[in-house]
Amino acid sequence: MKPKVAFFDFAGCEGCQLAVLNCEDVLLDILGLVDIVEFREAISETAPRFDVAFIEGSIHREEDVERLRGIRARSTYLVALGACACIGNVQARSNFIAPAENFKRVYGEVDRNQAQTDPEFWPLWAHTRVRAVKEIVPVDFELRGCPMVPAEFVHLVKALVSGSIPHFPANAVCVECKANENECAFDRGETCMGQITYGGCGAICVTNGYRCDGCRGVLPHANLAAHRQLLREKGLSDALIQNRYRLFCSAEPLGQEIRR
Amino acid sequence: MSTFLIRKDAVPDWIQRLARENAVYFPQRAGQSGFRFEPVQEGSEIQFEQYHPTIVPPGKKLAPAGEVLFQYRREGEDAVVEPVVDASFRILAGVRPCDLKGIDLMDQANREGCADPHYLTRRANTAIIAYDCLTPCDKACFCDATGSLRCRKGADIFLTPVDEDVLVEPLSERGLALLAGANFPICGNVEARKAKAEGGRAKPFGRQFKAPLQQIPGIVAKQWHSPVWEKHVQQCFSCGSCNLVCPTCYCFNVQDDFDLTNTSAGQRSRTWDGCMLPNFAEVAGGHNFRSHPADRQRHRVKRKFEYLTKRFEEGSFCTGCGRCGRQCTAGIDIFDIVNDLVDNTEATS
Amino acid sequence: MNVTASASDTTLDKNLYLPRMATILAVEEMTAREKFFRVELSQPLGHRPGQFVMLSRLGIGEAPISVSCGPRDDTILEMVVRNAGSLTQVFHGLQPGQKVGVRGPFGSGFDLADLYDKDIVFIAGGLGLAPLRSLIQPVLAQPDRFGTVTIISGCRTPAEELYRADLQSWSHKVKVIRLVDKTANLPWDGQVGLVTAPIAQLDLDPGRTVVALCGPPVMYKFVLMELDARRIPHSQIFVDLERRMKCGVGKCGHCQINHVYCCQEGPVYRFDHIEHLPEALQ
Known part of the structure; x- marks a missing residue:
């Protein structure tokens, strides 16, 4: 079967x-x-x-x-x-914005005000996270x-x-960057989330000249304090670091932690 | 064997000629500041002056990530298993002494006990053209401290720059064969030229440990509960980069796979693994013998300076190429760890 | 059976990564987690007690499994496989007639000659009985060559006991102490307690007693404390350790404990050889 x-x-x-x-x-x-x-x-x-x-x-x-x-x-x-x-994913960024404010950003204030009076939209305001x-x-x-x-x-x-259990190693993106002999994004003057992000993607973004933005989520053993310190040393402001972490991981502890 | 002397600018032509008939790998620029051993093609840049160690060492060409060990075909329950052994000929050119040392140590590890046919077959079919270093590649290297700087072992041809010339020294029959037909002029005063090159070598050559190399294994062996291990993992990401770029890290993982189209056929392959990765020492049932990053750092360092040196009677399994420190985004450098261990011994003794 | 390993251009005549195919003769459910496998090889395994093989199912993977039978002249190999992951789950689904890959035997194992004329105490925790059986069988087969034999085998509940029929048949020849941590409301004709408990009661002559010990990592510390209390020299204690292994031949690095490789110098170690190796037991 x-x-x-x-x-x-x-x-x-x-x-x-x-x-x-x-x-x-x-x-x-x-x-x-x-x-x-x-x-x-x-x-x-x-x-x-x-x-x-x-x-x-x-x-x-x-x-x-x-x-x-x-x-x-x-x-x-x-x-x-x-x-x-x-x-x-990225839509979880809205977790940090009130739904009505979010609606205003996308559709403008006039439409937002109109929508708030329309019962059809009411379930939308109820969604919290x-x-x-x-x-x-x-x-x-x-x-x-x-x-x-x-x-x-x-x-x-x-x-x-085949009756076995799929296995996805919890290793950083760096493992695949090395297997691909990629020049480290940091050596290109970039800042990268590869060290704290689940690999398995073949480091596709870095291999193609971009950086890792962390779309695969934060590793359970990620050294977040060290990563944040590293990004600061590379000149990123705390606001920018927050943005970077929240891009894909707003629903994850990493994205939420920075709010505290 | 005769030693030859040619102009520096004759070397690229010679390498290009070799590459027309052979697979020749030479360090070529990768990205903004990196180098990679890549196949030499028409128009490839062949130069020795601007160099620092490649992202991964040339020895990895002998144990590539994901190499297939065997392929199988099942017919019913019967199976035909065929080993996949790469016996193609290749030349690694522009290999520096630290990486010669790395390949020599890999040779020993793969020869020990049960010989590894996949590695050793590739190795037997790999010629090496090495190039001496008269100045340290950059601030990260410490090859003299680990005794690798003067390594010649394993090279088929050894190149030494002397002013505007290069001494071309065949060190094996295979090296001599590669020079046949090159018509290079024989060098008359080899020793004088070598002495001249030696005289131009930077002194001290790169970073030096705070204790003589012979004492390092003993110093490392004495420290198990040392604060040094913890100190050097504060910023560690456990990303494994230090392992994966190391010329003497050869740990691997093995996995099977079957074809989607013909599910009764497939292969077993192995891929690079590293003892700094969090689950490396985990056993069935979930117990992890090195669950803390400091445990893993200690294992890595002791493997380089204590465990394997004891096993193979070598002075150091670290070649001092500096790759692990250069590639570590957390700035952890095995050179600093060793020096801290030296300091810590003196402080506690 | 039809296995051909085609001669390739390798300069080496033997490829250590190639499995030999073996046919499953019998699969028996021992407990909810463990199954017993009897397989037939194309030639005798030629192993020593305490060695292991790398067992594989082509296309799925390979894992180290202890040999559970004593050395034998025929082509039979017996093993116990615990369902603890992706690959072992597949092993548990295999039927007689199906084939598995076998490499080995690997590791040091026990040397029977070291044990001649000695009193032997076997202490097994859970799955640890599987490798120890490879030593118990040859010892019990030649009773004249050894002194008194005692077998202590413990597990968590009666439902988790391995080799019950063997333990009962061995108990007719030698002293066998069977224990469970708790009966879990199941019928049980042995003792209740930890494997450490009977050690204090044993009639031991430290001068001529050898102990063979195998079980989960947590067991070793407490058993070794009890053996110290009975003044058994550490040179007369043998421990069988567990590590993850990918090659079986000292290359892949997974089983390295300090400078020794569990798959080469182990998995059976004389305790005094490893007691000062950190990470060996915990």
Whole structure:
């Protein structure tokens, strides 16, 4: 029996599901190994139970919480797919701004004032915080990154169909920078979050000449005090450091810690 | 074997000629300040003056990250297992004495006990053209302190700059063969030229330990509960960079994988691992024998200056290339750690 | 069985990373976590007690597993596999007739000759009985060559006891003390307590007693304290240590304890050789 696999999207850009579809060289092979029963990006079908549910997107509204709990109850394994589901991603920056203020920034004051009188928008003001999936239901595996990494997705599928457990080492991005013989971003005068961020991405950003902004989340053993001190020594203001940490990790302890 | 003398500007042509018929790796600029051993191509820059140690050492070409150990094909439950051993010929050119030392130590470690066929086959098919250092590469290097500066072992050809010339000294039959057809003029007064080069060598050459090298293993061995370990992990990220760029770090992890298209076929490969990474010493069931960064720092330093020196009767398993300190964004330098251990011994004795 | 390792251009005649394929003859559920495997190799393993093999399932991975049977002339290899991770979970799903890869044997192991004419005390905690069985079997097979034999085997609950039938059959020949930390409301015909408890009661002659010890890291400290109280010289205590291993041949670095490699000089150590090695036992 091929495992039944379903994809669900919450608040996110659906880019991770697209990244799955973009695994063109292996997608047909994967479809030979698993049975996809729900996938809004590709097909439409519903099933009562799944072996693996992939959750894309962060969780905002109470109705999303209920929907997520329902999916968890119907799934043997639940996988957080991508940075939104794993760590809240960029939208969690709104955790530090009142919803009404946020609405004003995006749509202007006139629209905001109008929306505040419209009952259709009221649920929006009730939403208080962007949350990662793990804050609401137990997550079995995390496919980190913005977007998720196809090689890790393939590794997870292989492990699940062969009865083993996928393994994602909790090592820094630096490990892959060294394997790629990258010049360290700091040696280019950049400031980088690679030392405190989960690797597994192949250090793709640094390899291509950029820096790591930490989209895969903060390592459990991260030496945050040392990292902050290093960024200060490199001339970053505390406000800039806060921005840097909050970019992807606002829902994570790192993003929140700086607020204290 | 005869020693030859050529003009400095003849060296790039010679390397280029070798590269037309062989895979030749030479340190080339990578990014703004780094160097990498990369294949020499038409137009590659071949120069020796502006150099500091490559991001990873040339020895890593002999144990590349992710190398496949074997491939398998299952037919039913039967399996055909075929080793993947790379026996292609390559030349590492522009290797400095510290990295010669690193390769020599890797050779010993891979030869010891059960010989590692993957490494040793590559090594047997790798020729090395080394280049002497008359001035320290930068402030981070301390190759003289670890006894690597005068390493010649393992080189097939050794190049020594003397004024505007270069002494070309074949040290093996293979080196001699690589020089066949080059028609380099034989140097008449080799010893005088060498003495001249030696006279121009910087003194002292780079940083020096506070104690003679022979005493360092004993000093390191005496310190287990030392405040030095804790001091040098305050800023540590446990990112493993120091391990991964080290010419004598050869720890690895092994993993299996199968093909998606034909799930009955696959491979086993190994990839670089490092004892500074948090889970390196974890066993099944979750117990971690070195859970604190200071435990891991102590293990790394003792491995370089105590454990492996004892095992292989070598003066130092650190080559003094300075890569770990140069690459550490936290500014942790094994040279400083050793000197602190020296100070700490004197303070406590 | 059809395994071909094609001769390549390697200058070395033997590739230490190539597994030999072995056929699973029997799989038995011992406890909720442990399964017993009997596999058939293409040639005798030729191991010493206390050695280990690298056991693999092609495409999934490889792990060190203690040999659990005494040296034998035939091609049989017995092991206990605890379901403790990705790979061992796959092993637990295997059936007779399926094949596994085996490399080894590796490690130092016990030298039976060191134990001739000695009184031997085996102390096993949990899964530690699996490797010790590889020594218990040959010792009990030649009772004339050894003195008094005592086997102390402890585990957490009756449901976690390994090799119950073996322990019962050994108890007809030698003194066997079976313990559990707690009965957990299950039927139990042994003692309740820790493996350290019976040591004080044993009739031991420190001059001629050898102790073989294997169990979880937490057990060693307390057992060694008890053995000190009984004045057993440390040169007569052998401990079997556990480390993560990726190669089995002293290359991958994972099992390094100071200057020694657990897979080479160990996993069985004479205690006086490692007692001053920090990190060895905790």
